[in-house]
Amino acid sequence: MSDAIFSRLAIVGIGLIGSSIARAARQNGLVDEIAIADLSPVILERAEELGLGDSYHASAGDAAESADLVIACVPVGAAEAVAKAIAPHLKPGAIVSDVGSVKGSVVRQMRPHLPDNVQFIPAHPVAGTEYSGPDAGFAELFVNRWSILCPDEATDVRALDRLVAFWAGMGANVECMSAERHDLVLAITSHLPHLIAYNIVGTAADLEKVTESEVMKFSAGGFRDFTRIAASDPTMWRDVFLHNRDAVLEVLGRFQEDLFALQRQIRWGEGDKLYDLFTRTRTIRRGILTLGQDAPEADFGRAHRPVPKAPSE
Amino acid sequence: MSDAIFSRLAIVGIGLIGSSIARAARQNGLVDEIAIADLSPVILERAEELGLGDSYHASAGDAAESADLVIACVPVGAAEAVAKAIAPHLKPGAIVSDVGSVKGSVVRQMRPHLPDNVQFIPAHPVAGTEYSGPDAGFAELFVNRWSILCPDEATDVRALDRLVAFWAGMGANVECMSAERHDLVLAITSHLPHLIAYNIVGTAADLEKVTESEVMKFSAGGFRDFTRIAASDPTMWRDVFLHNRDAVLEVLGRFQEDLFALQRQIRWGEGDKLYDLFTRTRTIRRGILTLGQDAPEADFGRAHRPVPKAPSE
Numbered sequence: 011m012s013d014a015i016f017s018r019l020a021i022v023g024i025g026l027i028g029s030s031i032a033r034a035a036r037q038n039g040l041v042d043e044i045a046i047a048d049l050s051p052v053i054l055e056r057a058e059e060l061g062l063g064d065s066y067h068a069s070a071g072d073a074a075e076s077a078d079l080v081i082a083c084v085p086v087g088a089a090e091a092v093a094k095a096i097a098p099h100l101k102p103g104a105i106v107s108d109v110g111s112v113k114g115s116v117v118r119q120m121r122p123h124l125p126d127n128v129q130f131i132p133a134h135p136v137a138g139t140e141y142s143g144p145d146a147g148f149a150e151l152f153v154n155r156w157s158i159l160c161p162d163e164a165t166d167v168r169a170l171d172r173l174v175a176f177w178a179g180m181g182a183n184v185e186c187m188s189a190e191r192h193d194l195v196l197a198i199t200s201h202l203p204h205l206i207a208y209n210i211v212g213t214a215a216d217l218e219k220v221t222e223s224e225v226m227k228f229s230a231g232g233f234r235d236f237t238r239i240a241a242s243d244p245t246m247w248r249d250v251f252l253h254n255r256d257a258v259l260e261v262l263g264r265f266q267e268d269l270f271a272l273q274r275q276i277r278w279g280e281g282d283k284l285y286d287l288f289t290r291t292r293t294i295r296r297g298i299l300t301l302g303q304d305a306p307e308a309d310f311g312r313a314h315r316p317v318p319k320a321p322s323e
Numbered sequence: 324m325s326d327a328i329f330s331r332l333a334i335v336g337i338g339l340i341g342s343s344i345a346r347a348a349r350q351n352g353l354v355d356e357i358a359i360a361d362l363s364p365v366i367l368e369r370a371e372e373l374g375l376g377d378s379y380h381a382s383a384g385d386a387a388e389s390a391d392l393v394i395a396c397v398p399v400g401a402a403e404a405v406a407k408a409i410a411p412h413l414k415p416g417a418i419v420s421d422v423g424s425v426k427g428s429v430v431r432q433m434r435p436h437l438p439d440n441v442q443f444i445p446a447h448p449v450a451g452t453e454y455s456g457p458d459a460g461f462a463e464l465f466v467n468r469w470s471i472l473c474p475d476e477a478t479d480v481r482a483l484d485r486l487v488a489f490w491a492g493m494g495a496n497v498e499c500m501s502a503e504r505h506d507l508v509l510a511i512t513s514h515l516p517h518l519i520a521y522n523i524v525g526t527a528a529d530l531e532k533v534t535e536s537e538v539m540k541f542s543a544g545g546f547r548d549f550t551r552i553a554a555s556d557p558t559m560w561r562d563v564f565l566h567n568r569d570a571v572l573e574v575l576g577r578f579q580e581d582l583f584a585l586q587r588q589i590r591w592g593e594g595d596k597l598y599d600l601f602t603r604t605r606t607i608r609r610g611i612l613t614l615g616q617d618a619p620e621a622d623f624g625r626a627h628r629p630v631p632k633a634p635s636e
Contacts, residue, residue, distance in 0.1 A: 111544075136544045139621035140608075146621065155543050185540070195537050198527050200544025206519055207545070209585055211604040213578045214511050224508050226610040227498070230468050231424075231449045231513025232520070232552050234617045239545050241608035244601035251589045251597055262586055265526045266579075272522055273575055276564045284564055288557035291524040295453075295554035297539040304547045308452035308459065310623040 012042050015176050016105075020045045020077035022070045022092050024057040025243075026138060027109045028083030029147030032062040034180035037149045047073035057144045070095040077101070079176070081133075082108040082120075087249035090119035102127040105169050109135055111196060111246070113160050113189035115253035129169035132160040132189060135182060136200070140241040153181030154302055160189045197257035201250055202265060205258065207239040208247070325355050328489050329418075333358045333390035335383045335405050337370040338556075339451060340422045341396030342460030345375040347493040350462045360386035370457045383408040390414070392489065394446075395421040395433075400562035403432035415440040418482050422448055424509060424559070426473050426502035428566035442482035445473040445502060448495060449513070453554040466494030467615055473502045510570035514563055515578060518571065520552040521560070 019041040021028045028046075035041045046063035047070045048054040058066045067073040074080045074096035082092040089110060100106065106128055110116045113132050124130050137155035139146060157177040161170050174184045187195070214225045214233065225233065251258055275283045298304050305311045332354040334341045341359075348354045359376035360383045361367040371379045380386040387393045387409035395405040402423060413419065419441055423429045426445050437443050450468035452459060470490040474483050487497045500508070527538045527546065538546065564571055588596045611617050618624045 136541045138544075141621050156540055158541070195533050195541055196544055198530060198533055199538055199541040199546040202526075203523060203545035203549055205585065206523060206582075207548075208601055208604050209582050210516060210519060210578060211607050212600050213515075213574070213581045215603065215607055216581070217511060217574070217577065220508050220511055222607065222610065225512055226607065226614050226616060227469055228449045228471070228508055228512040229611050229616050231451075231509055232516035233512040234611050235520075235548055235552060236516055237604070237608040237611055238617070238623060239548060240601075240604040242601075244598050244605070247601050248594050248597045252592055252594050255589055255592070258589060259586065261526070261530070262582075262589075264530065265523060266582070266586075268526045268529070269519075269522050269575075269579070272518065273572065273579075276568055276571060276575075279565055279568070281561050281565050284561045285557050287525050288521055288553075288555075288560050290528065291521050291550070291553040292557070294524050294528055294535065294539065295550040297535065298542050298547050298550055301539050303539060303542050304551070305625045308454050310551060310625055312618045312623055 012039070014040055014042045015172055015179065016041045016078040018043045018045060018077045018079075020047065020073040020080040021063070022047045022073060022080065022082045022096065023084040023088075024048045024053060024062060024144045025083060026142050026146045027135065027151075028081070029057065029060070029062055029144040030149065030151040031081060031083065031109075031180070032057075033147055033149035034152060035176070038179045040176055040179045041079070045073040045077060053144060060144055062144060071099040074099045074104075075101075077104060079105045079107065079173070082106075082110070084110075085243075085246045085249040086110040086112045086116055086253045087245075089116045090123070093120035093123040097123045097125060100125060100128050103129070105129045105131060105173055107131050107133045107173060109133060111200065111250045112254040113192045117160070117189050129166050131165055131170060131173050133173070133177070134158045134192065134196070135177070136196070137182075138242075140238045142243045150181065152177070155182055157182040157184050158192050159184060159186045160192055161186055162188075193254050193257045194260075197254060197261045201254055201258050202261050204239055204242065204247055205251065205262065206265070207236040210236050211240040325352065327353055327355045328485055328492065329354045329391040331356045331358060331390045331392075333360065333386040333393040334376070334396055335360045335386060335393065335409065336396035336401075337361045337366060337375060337457045338396060339455050339459045340448065340464075341394070342370065342373070342375055342457040343462065343464040344394060344396065344422075344493070345370075346460055346462040347465060348489075351492045353489055353492045354392070358386040358390060366457060373457055375457060384412040387412045387417075388414075390417060392418045392420065392486070395419075395423070397421075397423075398556075398559045398562040399423040399425045399429055399566045400558075402429045403436070406433035406436040410436045410438060413438060413441045416442070418442045418444060418486055420444050420446045420486060422446060424513065424563050425567040426505040430473070430502050442479050444478055444483060444486050446486070446490070447471045447473075447505065447509070448490070449509070450495075451555075453551050455556045463494065465490070468495055470495040470497050471505055472497060472499045473505055474499055475501075506567050506570045507573075510567060510574045514567055514571050515574045517552055517555065517560055518564065518575065519578070520549040523549050524553040
């Protein structure tokens, strides 16, 4: 007898998040068996080389067959295709979930295709790195990070409890909220930051008066912080902006308004107003550190290396 | 006989940068004697407790007396006051420098007050952390970071060579450029990133629909990266924006233009254009890693701690 929460876990899409779930679920004894599916034969083969699961499937439906929990770990633009593929194979009582950064769109894409006798509970672990693919995942990715679940009135409480226990078993804190609220909250804490980071890196690359070489050399003045986020997976992020359009445009409008006010303060030399904002923003940083959501070490704890190492050499 | 490059170094302002220079200069044997001045009696006393120098002075002039190298390590808005204070005390042939993030304004503020028989060579080490004060400094801060020097036609070559050797002795790479060019390059690699970071943190704090608690909890989705920079010293950064107004407004204009284009692409669902930008921005990140200007470890190498530690408890 095992203490596993689920007997068979199916992971559809074995990238950074999918492979981190596979590792964390295995390491913490949360499942008996892991079935892995991926559209890409190359990635599926790599997952097998890494020994991330017990079986490997080109078809999401085959992986979902007789699974107790199926998690779609794909860009949000692919959610509907996954729902269609797994629907005919789902066993009664199975839980279907996902890890997408947008929840309203995922619900609209998946719900209509899923049978009534399964529990559909969308989820989003707010965790990640700038790297992609099955090699990039690690078992500790979700530790002390929040995973947001979006049950609705129809969700079975026991199914919800099991999914909460699964995420908690991987070290995550769990919070439930509506898909709509999730999409607004994440628009400001994740989507807008990515948009701004992509944008400033693009602006820097396009300046005629400053060379790319100068931008890279002197990036330690602050710019480099943005380039990490702007190195995130392009497909995933394209889909986020296309699928959370309204909430992103809403917070972007606020950002623009505030930025114009700041621009005006600089133009007119209103130092007091600048100082006030720059003092206020420190409070939020302190709150994040108190919550353990970032490292208190200076400069993110980056190593200050005596000898530069170029990864390309 | 010592191998020191300078006999007496005077540091005016013993915050993050000043105290890092004190530590690095001592550790690398670059100077025989360090004289420290600070306007704040509390900070001066702390510097003495930390043993950062050989003598401690309430007056910048006293510290500068008989110094071979005087470095102003103050917010750029205080540059003129330092020049006035040290000018009557400078010995002939002394080198006067600074570490300000803006160079054109510093030249305009300091040059008129300095005697003709000293060498004035503005400098800017592109390095720092989000913490301030004499405790925040460390000897390795400048290792493998660029320090920019801004000599002009009148600069004595031997004086420049000695200052280059001093920065190289602390582990820095040195590059020379005009003050005007510096201010444009840093506007994009440092000043605009800080402005954007301050702005997005302000926007998030002011949203009525999302609570500060939610912003902090779910900050690992990207937002937290910006809060580090937005926790930087408010006085220093107020002065940067007031003193590099034109270059900041120029690159900010470009940023805004690009952001409106991106906003429009999101509104009209132009996924291909989003994908193209998000792919292009990865190249810049790779270049920064190749130059050793950031850590290749995922997520800046942040620790993924099994047990959350709240610094306030």
